[in-house]
Amino acid sequence: MGLALRALLAKDLRILGRSPALAALLIIYPIAIALLIGLALSSSPALPRVAFLNEIPPDQATVQLGRESINTTTYERRLFQAIQPVPVATRAQAIADVRSGATIAALIIPAELPQELASASQTAYVDVIYNNNAVNQSLVEQAIESKLAQANAALAAQLSRVADSYIDLLLKGGNLNFLGSTYKILGLVRAHSLLQAITAELPPSSPVRPRVEQVESFAEVAVQHLGGSKAVIGAVAEPIGVKQEVLSGHRTPLNDYAVAVAVSVSLMFVCILLASGMLALEREEGTLARLRRGLVPAGLLLGAKALLAAIVGFAVSFAMLAGIGIFVPLDWARVGLWIASIAVGSVAFATLGVAMGAIVRDLRAASLLALFVSLPLVFLALVPSAAVSSALFDAIRIISAIFPFKPALEALDAAINQSQPSLLEALGHLAALIAGFGVVARLALRG
Amino acid sequence: MTRLQARGLSKRFGSRVAVRDVSFELDPGAVLAIIGPNGAGKTTLLSMLAGGLAPSAGELRVPAEGGVGWVPQQTAVYSKLSVAENLRLFARLERVADVEAAVAGMLDQAGLRERADEPVGRLSGGNRQRVNIAIGLIADPSVLLLDEPSSALDPRQRARLWEFILTRVAGGTSVAFATHDIAEAERYAGQLLVLADGEMLFAGPPQGLRGAEHGSDLERAFVAFLAERGH
Numbered sequence: 001m002g003l004a005l006r007a008l009l010a011k012d013l014r015i016l017g018r019s020p021a022l023a024a025l026l027i028i029y030p031i032a033i034a035l036l037i038g039l040a041l042s043s044s045p046a047l048p049r050v051a052f053l054n055e056i057p058p059d060q061a062t063v064q065l066g067r068e069s070i071n072t073t074t075y076e077r078r079l080f081q082a083i084q085p086v087p088v089a090t091r092a093q094a095i096a097d098v099r100s101g102a103t104i105a106a107l108i109i110p111a112e113l114p115q116e117l118a119s120a121s122q123t124a125y126v127d128v129i130y131n132n133n134a135v136n137q138s139l140v141e142q143a144i145e146s147k148l149a150q151a152n153a154a155l156a157a158q159l160s161r162v163a164d165s166y167i168d169l170l171l172k173g174g175n176l177n178f179l180g181s182t183y184k185i186l187g188l189v190r191a192h193s194l195l196q197a198i199t200a201e202l203p204p205s206s207p208v209r210p211r212v213e214q215v216e217s218f219a220e221v222a223v224q225h226l227g228g229s230k231a232v233i234g235a236v237a238e239p240i241g242v243k244q245e246v247l248s249g250h251r252t253p254l255n256d257y258a259v260a261v262a263v264s265v266s267l268m269f270v271c272i273l274l275a276s277g278m279l280a281l282e283r284e285e286g287t288l289a290r291l292r293r294g295l296v297p298a299g300l301l302l303g304a305k306a307l308l309a310a311i312v313g314f315a316v317s318f319a320m321l322a323g324i325g326i327f328v329p330l331d332w333a334r335v336g337l338w339i340a341s342i343a344v345g346s347v348a349f350a351t352l353g354v355a356m357g358a359i360v361r362d363l364r365a366a367s368l369l370a371l372f373v374s375l376p377l378v379f380l381a382l383v384p385s386a387a388v389s390s391a392l393f394d395a396i397r398i399i400s401a402i403f404p405f406k407p408a409l410e411a412l413d414a415a416i417n418q419s420q421p422s423l424l425e426a427l428g429h430l431a432a433l434i435a436g437f438g439v440v441a442r443l444a445l446r447g
Numbered sequence: 448m449t450r451l452q453a454r455g456l457s458k459r460f461g462s463r464v465a466v467r468d469v470s471f472e473l474d475p476g477a478v479l480a481i482i483g484p485n486g487a488g489k490t491t492l493l494s495m496l497a498g499g500l501a502p503s504a505g506e507l508r509v510p511a512e513g514g515v516g517w518v519p520q521q522t523a524v525y526s527k528l529s530v531a532e533n534l535r536l537f538a539r540l541e542r543v544a545d546v547e548a549a550v551a552g553m554l555d556q557a558g559l560r561e562r563a564d565e566p567v568g569r570l571s572g573g574n575r576q577r578v579n580i581a582i583g584l585i586a587d588p589s590v591l592l593l594d595e596p597s598s599a600l601d602p603r604q605r606a607r608l609w610e611f612i613l614t615r616v617a618g619g620t621s622v623a624f625a626t627h628d629i630a631e632a633e634r635y636a637g638q639l640l641v642l643a644d645g646e647m648l649f650a651g652p653p654q655g656l657r658g659a660e661h662g663s664d665l666e667r668a669f670v671a672f673l674a675e676r677g678h
Contacts, residue, residue, distance in 0.1 A: 007539040011525065011532075018527045018566070286523035290582070293499040293517055295540045 004296055008304040012278055016312070026312060030266065030320035037262045037324050048140050051094040051106035052085035056113060063114045070158055072114060075151040079107065082143035098131050105130045105140040117155075160233045167230055171223060188226065192219035259324050260413040265378055267317040267342060268349050268405055272370045275309035275353025280366035283357075298445045302354045302438070309350035310343070317342050321416075330416060337415035337423055345408035348430040351437040352404055358444035374405070381406040404433050449510050450474050451496070451590045451621060456505035458491050458645075465491040468505070469647045471640055473590065475510075476616055479623040480636035482669065484678060487642040489625035490520065493592050496623065510621075513589030520594035520625075522579040526568030530559050530578050533567055534585055541586035549585055557581040557611055573604030577611060584615060591615065593624035597631060609635055629666040641669070643678040 017023055056072060063070045079085075086103050088094045094106035108127040116124035128144060130137040169176060173187025186194075195216035202209045279302070282288040291301055321338060324330070353370065360366045381400045385393050400406035411426035413419040451473040458466040466488040473479050481489045494500040495507065497517035509515050524533050534553055538546040554560045557577045562570060567578055576596065583591055591612070597605040613635070616622055626632050632639060633653045641649035641656070649656055649672065657668040 003542075004540055007536055011528065011536050014532070015525060015527045285525055286519060286521040287525060289499060289519055290517070290523040290537075291540070293497055295537075 004300060005304055005307075008296065008301070009308055012304070012308045015278075015281075016308075026270065026316055029270075030316045031323060033262060033266060033320055035323065037259065037327075039327060047082065047084040048105070048143060049086055049103045050083040050140060050144075051088045051097040051103040052080075052083075052108075053088050053091060053094050053106070054109045055091075055111040056109060057111065060111075060114050063118045070117060070155070072109070072117070075155065076109065078151045078154075079144065079147050082147040083107065083140070095129060098129050101131070105137070105144075107144065163233050164230050167226055167233075171226055188219055188223045192216060192223055195219055255328060256330075256417045257413060257419075259321070259328055259330070260409060260416050261382065262324070263317050263321050263342070264345065264405065264409040264412050266320055267313050267345055267408065268374055268378070269370075270316050271309045271313035271346050271349030272353040272356065272374055273367060274312055275305050275350040276357035276360070276366040276370045277353075277363055278308065279305045279354050279357030280360060280363045284362050292445075298442060302358070302441050302445065305357065306347065306350040306354045309353055310346040313346040313349060314342055317346065334415060334418075338412070340427065341408070341411035341415040341423060344427050344430045344434075345404065345411055348404035348408060348434050348437075351434045351441065355437045355441040355444060358441045373403070377403050377405040381409055401429070402433070402436075404430060404437075407433065449512075449589065451510065451515075451623070452506075452508040453496065454506040454508075456492070456495055456502050456507060458488075458495060458500060459503040464645050466495070466642075466645045467647075469640075469642070470505075471638075471647075471650050473621045473623055473638075475589065475621055476619045477621050477638065478616055478636045479621075479638045479640060480632035481623060481625040481640045481642060482627070482629060482632050483642035483648075484673065485627075486644070488645040489642055490594055491645075492642065493517070493594050493623070493625055496590075497592050510589035513587060516583035516586060516588035516591045518580050518583035518591065518593045518596060520598070522575045524567045524575065524578050524582065527566055529564045529566055530554070530570070531563040533578060534581060537582045538585045543586055549587070553581045553585055556584075556614060558607070571604070573600050573607060576600060576604070576608060580608070580612065584620075588620070590621045590623065593622065595625055595627065597626070597628065605631070629669050633665045641672070643673055643676065648672070648676055648678075 016026075054076060061072050063072065085107070086097065088097060088106070091108055094103075094108060097103045098106045106127075106129040108129070110125065110127060113124050113126070116122055126148075128140070130140065168174075169185050169187070171188050173185050173190055176183045176185050195212060199209065199212050199216055202212065279288075282291065282301075288301075292298065296304075318339070321330075321342070325332070352373075356369050356373070357366050360369055377400065380396050383393070383396055388396065407426045407429040410419070410421055411423055411430060414421065414423040414426055453472075454470050456466060456469045457464065469492060471479070481492060483489055491500065495502050496509075497515055498509075499517065525536070528536070531550055531554065534550045535546055538549045543549045554563050557580070559574065559577060559581065562574060567575055570578065576599070580591075580593065580596065583593070593612075596612070597608055600608060609631075612622060624636075636653065638651065639649060639653050639656055640647060653665055656672055657665055
């Protein structure tokens, strides 16, 4: 048994080695994919080039609202996080740059922006000029609007603090500086106390007493409710906030999940294509019938093909993961778990591959079947539950559960990122699929 | 026991009977040609004799020593491996005691010594078929079964192939081969087995099939024989 297995493995490795295109692909593929994914995940996305003109004179960049100073250059910096600014000297130059395509848009901060902000009575505007390219416009629009929304929120918070200080002044009293003069404000709290003292000193029959009591009552209500209005203004500044909570396990960062997806996809393609191809090749060369004539038991033949595909798939995927690890920080302390998840995943994919190779009659059909089955599985496994109806998602979950891609991805994600479901659960799922597809392959080879 | 014996061999695939009640014996050093129209059951019978298919009924006895070597109709070799590597692989799988000696001996007998390191995919059809047969002989079987061994070969290649097979026959190996080529059957086989629709219609020397009215033309005699029996 061992001798036959060794002979079959050595033969298949030799055949693989003599297919230069395939061997080169198996070496170049993980390196190329690891480089691409690593560079994509480790480098920042390119920012759109936007002509930028700030028309506000430098000495007017700060706006004073009450006790708060608002520096407009702070908000300028926020916008620069979303674009690559190309400074221009004039509005005409900005427009010319957009027309010529040197920049895909122009962002102009008008000179009157500080006054508009200071007035607090009208909306302040920045000007954005696009060319007629819808894709570019959408790209810049999204980038600028997202950062502008953040800037607006920060500005609203600052304006809310200004309003708070005025309300405090109204309530507690103090000095108000306005147009170079200082005014002393009594404040509603002290006004209410004074009115209470006056009411106490008035005789009960005094004709002014009811009117003073009316004003005192108003002062009391005003003190109570004006205090509450600060909270209302705060809520308007940020009407809805987001509190994040992950129900179970560890939330996988998108970059790390992308690594798990990329490695799982590669593992799947290498194992399935190789296992199905090598078995179909036996049929195509006519050697399958010769081997099956009592020389090699069917189980051993299938096992040898699956083992070879799993070994190659494992080596390619691990090399790819290690390569990506150069660019993306991965927890190398968990390398044992990576190995376990890739090893079991590779056997599961290879078993599915030999089942496909046993079902079809030739190499081309095996490759086509492998691609037709594998590609939809990747898409199905990545469909988020919120993207489709619950009935459709249930169907997708069932389909994903009877093929190895989803559990292999879950196992690798758990190994790399400690995500849920647990590694053990995913490995158990894969083991069940290995058994199932092993039976399918055995039955198909009998036919 | 040194001869191959088949008694009442039958094979069913569902309700279809592929081979029905076939019996014959093959002595050491004898050559048997199995002939019949397409779909007669020749390949099914050879597969049963080779152990690749289990008979539905009947009894098969193969020589205790040496066993059976089988050469399928399609060349069943690894085209990316060299001639020697193909032979070595099957020698290992057949559990031949001295693999290298068996490979060297077979390369010499098949006349492929100088082509030993060439990938089989680069060989001519005749040489590929010789490798195909050499693999069937690598374990030195007492009985060699060949399924249409010369169907894709030109006359020169066919002659060389038979020269190789007949050296084994001279050494005591029994050969049973299926063919559509009646002249080839007559030239090399001491016995004929005629199958049609799975049924054995004739078993005996070629002379027995040739009727007086057809003179020396065995092919015409064979066609007439089948026609008389409704095939």
